Amino acid sequence: MTSVRWLTSPDDVPPALRAELTAVWRDVANAGGAVGFAQQLPVSDDVVRPVLDATVEAPGNQLLVAERDGEVAGWLVLTTNQEPVFAHWAGVGRVMTSLAARGTGAARALMTEVARAARDDLGLDWLRITVRGGAGLEPFYEQFGWQVTGRWPGAVAVTPDDRRDEVLMSLALRRSAAA
Numbered sequence: 001m002t003s004v005r006w007l008t009s010p011d012d013v014p015p016a017l018r019a020e021l022t023a024v025w026r027d028v029a030n031a032g033g034a035v036g037f038a039q040q041l042p043v044s045d046d047v048v049r050p051v052l053d054a055t056v057e058a059p060g061n062q063l064l065v066a067e068r069d070g071e072v073a074g075w076l077v078l079t080t081n082q083e084p085v086f087a088h089w090a091g092v093g094r095v096m097t098s099l100a101a102r103g104t105g106a107a108r109a110l111m112t113e114v115a116r117a118a119r120d121d122l123g124l125d126w127l128r129i130t131v132r133g134g135a136g137l138e139p140f141y142e143q144f145g146w147q148v149t150g151r152w153p154g155a156v157a158v159t160p161d162d163r164r165d166e167v168l169m170s171l172a173l174r175r176s177a178a179a
Contacts, residue, residue, distance in 0.1 A: 002073055002109045007063040013056045020072040022049045028096040034132035035096050038158045064114055066106040073101035076110050078118065089126035090118055111144045119173040126170055132156050133165030146171045
């Protein structure tokens, strides 16, 4: 069974957990996942760890971690907005599941909980995410109600010769937001 928990402060992410999160990110990136580091592959913990630390320490970031059998099965970042004109929505990023947890429901648990918490606990109207075009990720998010709202052509340079669109997606959390 997969459980999820929120980490809302850098103090909630001790060194051992940071090491687990780093290992998942490294493995997913090295397996071709659209989670960053495209032009640096393969990556080591030494490359991923400082980016993870910056993610954990960034103001407005909260991590949602899925665990299965006592191990990290996946995680994502929810980034809230501090400015009042943007405070009604948040961004979701770095959605990933460990290679061992693929097909176990960890991703479903993450996506269900981030929407629930954003709507019920934070009172948000919208979530936004950007995904790498050409990676086939849109259908995954669409099954949870996300919609493609636009794209930035050629914005992602996977390699110097492989430019992909950055696909913009959003999830309305309230009926009034969908109108």
